[in-house]
Amino acid sequence: MFDAEALIIALTVFVLAIFIGYEVITKVPPTLHTPLMSGSNAISGIVIVGALLVAGQADGLTGQILGAVAVGLAMINVIGGFMVTDRMLKMFRRSDQKQ
Amino acid sequence: MSTDALVHMNITNVAYIFAAILFIVGLKQLGSPATARNGNRMSSLAMLIAVMATVVGKDIASWEFILCGIIVGSTIGAFSARKVAMTDMPQLVAIFNGFGGAASAVIAAGELIRLIDDGDAIAEDVSITIMASVIVGGVTLTGSFIAYGKLQGVVPTRPLLLPIRNVINVALLIGMVASTVWLVVDPSITAFLIAGGIALALGILVVIPIGGADMPVVIALLNSYSGIAGAATGFVLGNNMLIIAGSLVGASGLILTRIMTKAMNRSLANVMLGGFGVEDGAAAGGEEETRPVTSIQADDAATMLAYAQSVIFVPGYGLAVAQAQHQVRELADLLKEKGISVRYAIHPVAGRMPGHMNVLLAEANVPYDELKDLDEINGEFQRTDVAVVIGANDVTNPSARTDTSSPIYGMPILNVDQAQSVIMMKRSMSSGFAGVQNELFFLDKTQMLFGDAKDSVEKITTEVKDL
Secondary structure, three states, X not given: OOOHHXXXXXXXXXXXXXXXXXXXXXXXXXXXXXXXHHHHHHHHOOHHHHHHHHHHHOOOHHHHHHHHXXXXXXXXXXXXXXXXXXXXXXXXXXXXXXX | OOHHHHHHHHHHHHHHHHHHHHHHHHHHHOOOHHHHHHHHHHHHHHHHHHHHHHHHHOOOOOOHHHHHHHHHHHHHHHHHHHHOOHHHHHHHHHHHHHHHHHHHHHHHHHHHHHHHHHOOOOOHHHHHHHHHHHHHHHHXXXXXXXXXXXXHOOOOOOOOOOOOHHHHHHHHHHHHHHHHHHHXXXXXXXHHHHHHHHHHHHHHHHHXXXXXXXXXXXXXXXHHHHHHHHHHHHHHHOOHHHHHHHHHHHHHHHHHHHHHHHHOOOOHHHHHHOOOOOOOOOOOOOOOOOOOOEXXXXXXXHHHHHOOOEEEEEEOHHHHHOOOHHHHHHHHHHHHHOOOEEEEEEOOOXXXXXXXXXXXXXXXXXXXXXXXXXXXXXXXXXHXXXXXXXXXXXXXXXXXXXXXXXXXXXXXXXXXXXXXXXXXXXXXXXXXXXXXXXXXXXOOOEEEEEOOHHHHHHHHHHHHHHO
8 A cells, every 4th residue: 555654765765866966967077968968868777677677576467468569668778878979978089099 | 683794884984985985085086187097097996895795795686687787788798898989979968868768767677576476565756766866867768869870870869859848748747746756655666667667758759859060068968868767766765875975976067057158159948949050050030241361372371370389270071071180280290390389279169069169179198288178278379379179169258258249248258259360171161050140251461272171281281391
């Protein structure tokens, strides 16, 4: 049933994480804002954890299929996001480190 | 619960804490280009840990479907990450945002079906968060696809304003609240599907009235939504890992949204209401411009540059359209060989998404320490001999500082007019997106070099070589 304590804990985590995010991300320089966006795309792929739970614990076929679709969608973000971010960051060089 | 299961659960939760720390440290390392690549690796390690902990710690009953999802998703992700051109990065990020939102919505559906099948009463907080997850996820999905379409040119980039859109939007919002109440009172798939459908429609209606030039703001905002959708999923499943990672992304998107609106001199509300730029950059008002400008040829420009001591390039999106990044870098290399100091001044809205121009120049092998943002470079113009503006317009207009009646008044601009002399590369005398005439053109120190940017830069390079 309605679990007020768990909800409050979840809200606490949520609020604190927003503050940490704000503090950390305001320090990212404008040069890196595009990799920041693609990198955070990848991080939002964390819903893969939820997708795995739904797919793995589903009783019926519908649930399993929905879970698999969610796993696939999240996986696009995870793999695609981290790879494309790395591809971009690889290109950033200082003037004294010519390839 | 058996001791064994408890141990597993604790291991999983400890691993989640570890992953959360890695995500935060990874983002912190994005604070400098020198450590950023390592930071990205840390984030991906965090993801791997979170996934492994889930697989090991929670009882996953069936594997076949999951493996299918992993294989298909990884293949699509890896393929698009490898193939995408750097100029198309905004489209890729837009579509990935959409997939993230879709995943959250689908997870909410799966969880609701499981809860209904279990037959127990569903707690109010769970049903509300399920609705939050599907609504934010659905809006993110279709909103991102429309944004993608506008960036790609598949959907008309001009703002599409439906005549009774406000009535429709209000009706949809009422429907959304009603279906949420329905689901809380009487959990049913129908209520869920209605809310999902409304969210999908709303995503389209919210983005379609927004003009193509405002897409950077929209992508940043949808980026934030995809994170918030993930955090909402965390509430549904009672999973702190999801809440933390989702909030980080949500915060990141919001910060970038604010930076972009500030750089465009607009409020978020003003962007979201849409309709901006209906004239599509056509000169505002019927006033014919009669003031004279000085126009020069490539050889004059080459002489100016070759005898300068310091040069600042000011690239705008026109540079990326002309694909002239490599030519500019070649010219810059040549000037540097002559002992001339070369830097690039990058306005936050120079590209089609935050930081886009920096990536395009990095791709052309421009070292990142030569890329300067607004605050770093603005004090330097007055000590600079030549500022070369390539495909940028509104962001160099000095009226933004002085003319209170100008629509761009107050917009942060690059102080190009303070340089000793200015070379302005442009196709024609047309005004920029804001539809305002650029006062910079008419200064005595400004020389106009008309023509295609790539062409002009190439010609200048040849001339400089011959000097």
